[in-house]
Amino acid sequence: MNCPFCRHEESRVIDSRPTDEGSSIRRRRECTNCGSRFSTAETAVLSIIKRSGATEPFSREKVINGVRKACQNRPVDDDDLALLAQRVEEALRATGQAEIEAQEVGMAILSPLRELDEVAYLRYASVYRNFSSLEDFEGEIALLRALPFEKNSEVQLSNKDSQVVSPQLLAPKTP
Numbered sequence: 001m002n003c004p005f006c007r008h009e010e011s012r013v014i015d016s017r018p019t020d021e022g023s024s025i026r027r028r029r030e031c032t033n034c035g036s037r038f039s040t041a042e043t044a045v046l047s048i049i050k051r052s053g054a055t056e057p058f059s060r061e062k063v064i065n066g067v068r069k070a071c072q073n074r075p076v077d078d079d080d081l082a083l084l085a086q087r088v089e090e091a092l093r094a095t096g097q098a099e100i101e102a103q104e105v106g107m108a109i110l111s112p113l114r115e116l117d118e119v120a121y122l123r124y125a126s127v128y129r130n131f132s133s134l135e136d137f138e139g140e141i142a143l144l145r146a147l148p149f150e151k152n153s154e155v156q157l158s159n160k161d162s163q164v165v166s167p168q169l170l171a172p173k174t175p
């Protein structure tokens with residue numbers, strides 16, 4: 001890839017190490033033109049198997065588009081949605097599978113969406129799980145009340161390496 005500082009096409013790898021328990025590789029690079037250092041992250045392509053049997057690469061944008069409607073008029077902004085999509089991707093990658101059924105993507109959305117906004121969650125779940133009666137809503141709401149979300153019980157998704165994978169480019173650190 002091009003140097004993010006001068007757009008030069010060549011760089012040399014000065015360090016390479018696995019991150020996220022081996023699910024990605026981070027490479028420290030030095031531009032052969034301007035000498036700036038930057039990092040790249042390499043991950044396996046995550047494929048989604050559609051109902052038709054065709055596969056397509058996982059897309060955070062599709063996750064966001066899938067929940068945007070459920071979040072309408074809710075206190076959810078674009079940053080929240082971007083983070084949600086990131087968490088969905090991390091959850092899917094954590095399964096260690098290279099190919100994932102589209103259905104599982106929907107499942108992976110439920111938990112972070114619930115944490116984000118319970119009304120949006122209910123809207124999404126009602127469509128995704130095909131709620132057909134008031135009882136379905138009542139059952140889900142009863143579950144929500146019975147099992148209050150405990151943020152600390154969730155997998156910790158802190159500002160560690162995985163967060164910066166998507167731009168494929170990390171801010172340069174002083175050497």
Ligand SMILES: [Zn+2]
Pocket residue numbers: 003004005006007008031032033034035036
């Ligand atoms: Zn450069």
